[in-house]
């Protein structure tokens with residue numbers, strides 16, 4: 411980070427806040443640490459064919475807590491033979507058990523998994539926060555309830571697949587390979603595993619290397635649910651392991667969530683293989699605020715849109731487009747709001763912004779923020795004491811951003827908001843769509859007709875109106891352009907796990 415810029419800004423903020431921050435100075439929060447036991451093992455095995463299996467590769471790597479850089483657990487690195495074993499187990503389970511089981515029986519397993527996740531929600535939330543750095547408030551109130559909700563929702567589909575595609579006889583693909591990222595580890599698992607199982611597929615899942623623990627704990631839930639052996643297999647490891655999963659000849663479908671770069675590689679690699687592919691990649695969402703918007707509500711939506719999960723969100727509202735007439739007012743309010751965001755210990759229930767998931771991601775954020783300063787945008791960061799160990803980044807706002815700046819084009823995947831302005835509706839649409847991505851967008855206005863117009867004009871898979879980051883398992887999620895293709899959630903997401911003309 412350019413510290414000189416940072417310091418001058420910090421001084422400015424302190425001055426600004428002394429008038430207002432009586433609250434912050436006198437009402438210091440007591441720490442409110444979460445104390446539930448995450449029940450994390452010091453080391454894990456792979457989960458293959460219903461068993462805990464040490465990796466044939468003999469390799470392990472450490473998963474650390476990004477908030478204090480301590481080792482949390484030792485994670486197995488699955489090699490070629492391990493991934494092959496997982497696919498063989500999945501294939502056997504598919505042929506001998508899962509494909510023969512009536513949907514109503516499959517549904518019972520999904521209901522059971524959902525309930526077990528609810529029973530152990532607090533434990534899983536703490537584990538998620540320790541391994542990945544997200545605030546406990548978010549893992550507790552968002553990740554875990556949503557993960558369970560996805561299993562409940564898809565449980566209901568398992569015996570109703572004929573209604574999902576009237577006139578056809580939908581069939582599962584067989585074994586699917588699934589590769590997930592580190593920003594919502596358990597939730598992305600649920601998004602992938604629940605529809606796959608409901609549709610009758612068996613699974614080989616590869617979690618992200620920095621956040622494998624909740625997936626390995628999920629194996630405990632599968633065992634408790636007595637899911638037949640081999641229906642879900644979990645192979646941990648890095649990108650190499652992911653590539654082995656995608657390339658395996660038994661993978662009839664590959665579902666990937668992660669960077670656009672790896673998504674493109676997978677697309678090239680799978681071309682011509684006959685494998686189905688769905689990709690959920692990056693984003694650079696426009697959050698568009700018109701002058702007639704409910705301003706205070708919009709400010710909260712902007713804050714949530716970019717600082718939720720440290721901005722490690724593919725649909726984050728990272729480009730704020732404000733109508734010129736209200737731009738100064740909104741930026742002023744945003745600065746006040748940034749100054750009271752609490753950055754720090756993810757396990758503290760008062761924390762708003764937790765740890766950046768990895769040192770590598772922190773490096774990427776620093777690099778892009780530096781580029782913003784060098785390219786001439788104006789940086790604002792409130793005075794805030796970051797913890798001395800661990801990976802942290804202050805909430806950051808850039809004004810004076812132009813469309814050509816890297817911070818307006820590239821996914822930062824961090825707590826950094828770029829503010830641009832517009833005058834007319836057409837200009838807002840033009841600027842919002844001027845991106846290689848198309849995952850989500852937000853519109854803030856008092857006019858229903860404008861919402862309808864904007865939601866058609868914006869080339870984004872999800873358009874939120876007068877809200878942001880709202881999710882429901884019944885609602886499909888997915889992108890346009892370089893944000894990928896295929897949907898997750900809802901009927902559309904389910905159909906991506908079914909073969910309609912077998």
Ligand code: NAI
Nearest residue numbers: 590591617618648649652653668669672691692724821823
């Ligand atoms: P990544 O795309 O490398 O990682 C996502 C998953 O893909 C992980 O499980 C990883 O092990 C696996 N993977 C990596 N290389 C692979 C390969 N060749 N074949 C198969 N699987 C492979 O993303 P990374 O490097 O962790 O993050 C880089 C950037 O990507 C972030 O800064 C962010 O901009 C974006 N990203 C977007 C996500 C989203 O939700 N759309 C999630 C994670 C990252």
Ligand code: MG
Nearest residue numbers: 473474541620
């Ligand atoms: Mg970790």
